[in-house]
Amino acid sequence: MGRHSEALRRLGRPVTRGREEILRILEESPLPLSSRDLRERFPDPKPDAATVYRNLALLSSLGLVRTVALHERSRRYEAAEGENHRHRVVCRSCGRIEAFPARKCDLSRVEEDIRRRFGFTVTDHSLEFFGDCPECRRKGNKG
Amino acid sequence: MGRHSEALRRLGRPVTRGREEILRILEESPLPLSSRDLRERFPDPKPDAATVYRNLALLSSLGLVRTVALHERSRRYEAAEGENHRHRVVCRSCGRIEAFPARKCDLSRVEEDIRRRFGFTVTDHSLEFFGDCPECRRKGNKG
DNA sequence: ACACAGTTGCAATAGATTTGCGGATGCAAT
DNA sequence: ATTGCATCCGCAAATCTATTGCAACTGTGT
Structure with a gap:
């Protein structure tokens, strides 16, 4: 139970595999990742794309994840570090x-x-x- | 025949209604516009969406238009002013x-x-x- | 173990771009 | 003004990214 779980629990949100993995993956990545990149790095079984988007939206509204807008077709996300x-x-x-x-x-x-x-x-x-x-x-x- | 036509001609590209209008509209707008916004501001007959995109891509590669990435679903464009x-x-x-x-x-x-x-x-x-x-x-x- | 709220996968949609193609247009040279 | 050719344009179809409805499933507190 890393600090990811802590943060989620503290915010009153159920801790699920998808959320923990997203936070871990983003934190390990030196670059902001697209939703697709993120899903690809999930260990199997990979979650549905919709789940990834929903979790990114949630984590982002909780301030744990930040979206990055480069001039690309898709958005990227990165771990928010305070x-x-x-x-x-x-x-x-x-x-x-x-x-x-x-x-x-x-x-x-x-x-x-x-x-x-x-x-x-x-x-x-x-x-x-x-x-x-x-x-x-x-x-x-x-x- | 504004300086828009001049710029295009100078770059060896045919001057077309779509291109002139895009440059004019973007230049008159205080805010960056989406492809859809742009099309809506075209006087009738409005060009096809594909044409707008193609022209934006061209103008952008010529350096006359700049894309703006806000955290939205669609891209926005603005006139590049040197x-x-x-x-x-x-x-x-x-x-x-x-x-x-x-x-x-x-x-x-x-x-x-x-x-x-x-x-x-x-x-x-x-x-x-x-x-x-x-x-x-x-x-x-x-x- | 139980009850509920909040999640997830799946399938269907929505919205933004892109691409193929044949007919139309801009432009430079008659 | 006419011609020839390269480049556009509209239209329809295809891609992609992201979102939403729904029923089954999981996380949490009791």
């Missing part, structure tokens, strides 16, 4: 993704501006960089 | 979006770090803020 978050670099031509912890990410001034100008209370942000990875640059891929 | 770009705030509960020009957006240090650590040449980035808009906060919506 206040810490990550930023990412995506290669425009091969799609390779690198993630790195957002150390000293200080956007508080911008968030303050936002509060003043729009009245929005900012609770989160996502920052992604796009460009070309070394391999693609060498091969001269143009996208 | 070096200038925008950041956005999205309300978690009603989806309302506000966009604002990224003045003095200096992420060059981060981009330099990325080049050193991963070898990626960063050409672009996107920064989105998520939170609650004043109305939803007042109504006490929780998501």
